[in-house]
Amino acid sequence: MANVLLEMKNITKTFPGVKALDNVNFQVEEGEIHALVGENGAGKSTLMNVLSGIYPFGTYEGDIVYNGEVCHFNVIKDSESKGIVIIHQELALIPYMSIAENMFLGNERGSKYKIDWNETNELAAKYLKMVGLKENPQTLIKDIGVGKQQLVEIAKALAKNAKLLILDEPTASLNEEDTKALLDLLLKFKSEGMTSILISHKLNEVSYVADKVTVLRDGSTIETLDKNKDDLSENRIIKGMVGREIEDRFPKRESNIGDIKMEVKNWTVYHPLYTEKKVVDDVSINVRKGEIVGISGLMGAGRTELAMSLFGKSYGTNISGELILDGKPVHLHNAQQAIKHKLAYVTEDRKGNGLILSNPIKINTTIANLEGVSNRGVIDKDREYGVAVEYKEKLNTKCPTVEQNVGNLSGGNQQKVLLAKWMFADPDVLILDEPTRGIDVGAKYEIYCIMNQLVAEGKSVIMISSEMPEILGMCDRIYVMNEGKIVAELDGKDATQEKIMSHIVRTA
Amino acid sequence: MEKTNARRGDTITFVKKYAMIIVLILVVIFFTTMTQGSILAPMNISSLISQNAYVFVLATGMLLCILTGGNIDLSVGSVVCFVGAVGAVLMMNHHWNMYAAIAVMFAIGIAIGAFQAFWIAYVRIPPFITTLAGMLAFRGLSNVVLDGLTVSIKEQETFVKLFGGGANCYVPAIFYVGGANGLCLLVTLVAAALFLFSQIRQRLIRSSKGYETEKPIAFWFKSLAITAVLTAFGVALSFHKGIPTVLIWVVAVVLVYHYITSNTTIGRAFYAVGGNEKATKLSGINTNKVYFLAYTNMGFLAALAGMITIARLTSAQPTYGQNYEMDAIGSCFIGGASAYGGIGTVPGIIIGAVLMGVINLGMSLMGVDQNMQKVVKGGVLLAAVIFDVVSKRGGKLLAKD
Numbered sequence: 001m002a003n004v005l006l007e008m009k010n011i012t013k014t015f016p017g018v019k020a021l022d023n024v025n026f027q028v029e030e031g032e033i034h035a036l037v038g039e040n041g042a043g044k045s046t047l048m049n050v051l052s053g054i055y056p057f058g059t060y061e062g063d064i065v066y067n068g069e070v071c072h073f074n075v076i077k078d079s080e081s082k083g084i085v086i087i088h089q090e091l092a093l094i095p096y097m098s099i100a101e102n103m104f105l106g107n108e109r110g111s112k113y114k115i116d117w118n119e120t121n122e123l124a125a126k127y128l129k130m131v132g133l134k135e136n137p138q139t140l141i142k143d144i145g146v147g148k149q150q151l152v153e154i155a156k157a158l159a160k161n162a163k164l165l166i167l168d169e170p171t172a173s174l175n176e177e178d179t180k181a182l183l184d185l186l187l188k189f190k191s192e193g194m195t196s197i198l199i200s201h202k203l204n205e206v207s208y209v210a211d212k213v214t215v216l217r218d219g220s221t222i223e224t225l226d227k228n229k230d231d232l233s234e235n236r237i238i239k240g241m242v243g244r245e246i247e248d249r250f251p252k253r254e255s256n257i258g259d260i261k262m263e264v265k266n267w268t269v270y271h272p273l274y275t276e277k278k279v280v281d282d283v284s285i286n287v288r289k290g291e292i293v294g295i296s297g298l299m300g301a302g303r304t305e306l307a308m309s310l311f312g313k314s315y316g317t318n319i320s321g322e323l324i325l326d327g328k329p330v331h332l333h334n335a336q337q338a339i340k341h342k343l344a345y346v347t348e349d350r351k352g353n354g355l356i357l358s359n360p361i362k363i364n365t366t367i368a369n370l371e372g373v374s375n376r377g378v379i380d381k382d383r384e385y386g387v388a389v390e391y392k393e394k395l396n397t398k399c400p401t402v403e404q405n406v407g408n409l410s411g412g413n414q415q416k417v418l419l420a421k422w423m424f425a426d427p428d429v430l431i432l433d434e435p436t437r438g439i440d441v442g443a444k445y446e447i448y449c450i451m452n453q454l455v456a457e458g459k460s461v462i463m464i465s466s467e468m469p470e471i472l473g474m475c476d477r478i479y480v481m482n483e484g485k486i487v488a489e490l491d492g493k494d495a496t497q498e499k500i501m502s503h504i505v506r507t508a
Numbered sequence: 509m510e511k512t513n514a515r516r517g518d519t520i521t522f523v524k525k526y527a528m529i530i531v532l533i534l535v536v537i538f539f540t541t542m543t544q545g546s547i548l549a550p551m552n553i554s555s556l557i558s559q560n561a562y563v564f565v566l567a568t569g570m571l572l573c574i575l576t577g578g579n580i581d582l583s584v585g586s587v588v589c590f591v592g593a594v595g596a597v598l599m600m601n602h603h604w605n606m607y608a609a610i611a612v613m614f615a616i617g618i619a620i621g622a623f624q625a626f627w628i629a630y631v632r633i634p635p636f637i638t639t640l641a642g643m644l645a646f647r648g649l650s651n652v653v654l655d656g657l658t659v660s661i662k663e664q665e666t667f668v669k670l671f672g673g674g675a676n677c678y679v680p681a682i683f684y685v686g687g688a689n690g691l692c693l694l695v696t697l698v699a700a701a702l703f704l705f706s707q708i709r710q711r712l713i714r715s716s717k718g719y720e721t722e723k724p725i726a727f728w729f730k731s732l733a734i735t736a737v738l739t740a741f742g743v744a745l746s747f748h749k750g751i752p753t754v755l756i757w758v759v760a761v762v763l764v765y766h767y768i769t770s771n772t773t774i775g776r777a778f779y780a781v782g783g784n785e786k787a788t789k790l791s792g793i794n795t796n797k798v799y800f801l802a803y804t805n806m807g808f809l810a811a812l813a814g815m816i817t818i819a820r821l822t823s824a825q826p827t828y829g830q831n832y833e834m835d836a837i838g839s840c841f842i843g844g845a846s847a848y849g850g851i852g853t854v855p856g857i858i859i860g861a862v863l864m865g866v867i868n869l870g871m872s873l874m875g876v877d878q879n880m881q882k883v884v885k886g887g888v889l890l891a892a893v894i895f896d897v898v899s900k901r902g903g904k905l906l907a908k909d
Contacts, residue, residue, distance in 0.1 A: 314790060336792040345790065353790055356783035358850050367780055368791040370773040377773050385719050401720060421791070 004065075005030040005195050006051075006084075006164060011062035013046055013055060020046045021060070022219045028164070028197060033190055035198045035206040038216035038241055039468070044199050047216070048166055052086045053079045066164075083163030087153045089172055093141045100124035100137035103156045127155040131185060147178030154185070165189070166197045171205060172300060183209050201298055203234040203505045215240035234505055242468065242497035249445065250473030253452040257476060258289030260327075261460040262343075262429050267321030269302075269309040275317055279305045281484035283321070287429065287460045292451060294475030294492070295464045296500050302484040303464045304348055307431045311345035312338035325429075339368060344427035346418055348434035348464070350411075354418045357407030361399060362388035364406050364417050369425040391420035396446060412443025419450060430454060431462045436470060448474060468497045480504060527895065528844060528856065532863050539870030547870050550748035553741065558673025558820060560865040561754040562588070562813040566836035567843070567857045568765045569809035572802040574840050575769075575778040577785065577849035579635040581803060583624065583642030584810045584836060588829035590646040591617050591814030596659040596824035599667065606667050614811050620646065621807015622800070629799035639803075643833070651826040660823045671819035673754035681750050688743070689750035696742025700735045707731045754816055761809065766854040778802065782849025838885070839864055842892040864888070 053073030110116030124137035269280035308315035388402035683690035769775040843860025845852030
């Protein structure tokens, strides 16, 4: 049996109100490729952040044993000095610096007072050769493709004398050819004795390279599968990932579904910066009156982009396709027009795109429908106050007064203010993007009740969620989205987590 | 835990809300002692208005720019000078009718504002750079228009009286009450009564609808204190020639912009953009238009300040308006506008401007060296912004690494 290189023992990490990791045990042997899999929010990234020192020693419980000694990492440098290097999902390269400069950023060659550029470039060339990248070290990062950038990240890790390489979704933005090359590179490193941890959603890749697979679910380790003993097929792994019972966490509702309210045909959206990249690809969906339609998929599947592009082209370029409301085609060019056509988009990023944190609840409640509380451009502040109080009571928002700044509220209450804002805009179709992200179970239940109430009033709801149980528990119909495409449409009654997950990973 | 946090938050909000008033009171007390009360003499109070009228006007416009996200307009000093120069040349060298000249001056101010606003709002050139360019260009153009010379407008008596302050630019008294300017007293009393009446009326409406109201003590203390200060201020003026005409312009600007920022949907948009531009856009507000309005309006108010400036100094010179932008920006930040945008009120920045004015006046009366005055003003500005940033961080001095 090979040496145990890393052992994480009984790791528990709590965020305010949420237990992100609950007594996790994770063991990696020297020279293996160990895959870490789980749904969004299962705790993979949190676990790796604990390991690399992003969450410093003392903010979690449990022990990290590396190379036989208990380690206390306070900053990333501490873990890197031991050879633990993490490569994050979002590339952390600076576009207007050269490959060599990026590779040694924060790890500069030469003396404290003078960078030795010759050594820098020479070493960079050496590491580039190790990862099989034929580029001049002085080429700027912006001039090479994403696949090559990923290789630069790996070379950068090697330059830090990595002994344990952690890759977080390294192939998320790569095409098939680059993906294959990268996986083969990992296998080559393995043959040279390198240990790697691979975090991936793409289970075919996991099956291809991994020696062992550890499954995380809801912040706990479920099982570790060994290539030599267990079946590492996709179906076997999926079962581990989703195998939880759906408890009675969803309020009951009588479906009363009417005519088609909104229809989208052949909707295609390109990325606003990388204009040749399709983010939403020929999507056709519809939602009826009184219906909750779910859009399931992994992060980055293009769901938010779809929703925002529908909402008055608030995302993307070169948008094509048809949007039909009540049987009539409409063209919405900005959020104003979308609101006028009784659409609402309740963002997933309530702090970034949704609320004005420095303003009180009442101002946030009315901002999308100021006409509703004003006469000819003059705000009736008493009416505004009344509206805010009305919605506070309706949604049971917990706050001392509606004069309270939204920034001081808990996530669940912020979400309610965001919902109040859009309910006051009086839409017919509400697109709720991850409406329960980061809020506790009680508040979730209340949000589900509000959704049921909305459809009972004859409104249509599109719910985007990465949490499969809530999609299954709430939706009449479910679209599965992956890589910009709708890959399946399921009836809410006979959909299961396994079905959804297999549609996602099959197409990945 | 949550409760103590909330209470701590309340304390911070309270301190933040009233800090500058407290500081202003302390500063006034300090200078009253140091100058043996002469800072409170009617003549000095009157000249505080006349000397700082341009600051009140410019700071109000600057507030709108700062609200959109801490953006400033560096060009206002040069625009003030340029508008004044064009007006003076038209009236004196070309013998234009005064009202036509005023119309042209406003038009030029708005056009300059709209020109800069276009680049800032629709092309998204950073405001700092756009207005830095404007600052250079309009300073140069002022020189060109004036041919490097001073153009006196002393003969334009109506113009000077209409926009000026100090000298003999006062609203005629009409009648006297025991040596005091009767009209000024009357206006003061009416204004004070109206203020108190509207405060009480608002409170009654709110409580009759069952909305939350301030605690009675806080309400009466605040309302009566403001009424008293207002009255004392007016009475002081009535013992020194009465109402400076420029005060009418200042009061009009302050009231109109206070109303716009606190009561209209357009005003709300300025705060929303500065608070969270993305969220505002997704709420159906045209954020480009908000930027455009802020900077166009700044040009308009700079034109007004230009008229006030040449009227007070009875001439136009290529050096006028220098550092006016800094006075306006400083007043805003001292008056509680956030350097990140989204926070700030017209009354707040007026207090900021008054504070700066009192410090200036007090130091001048004490005979402090001009250069040391600048040092003190710089210190006050830095302290005010540190205070803003730190209190927003919940009282922690150092930022997290």
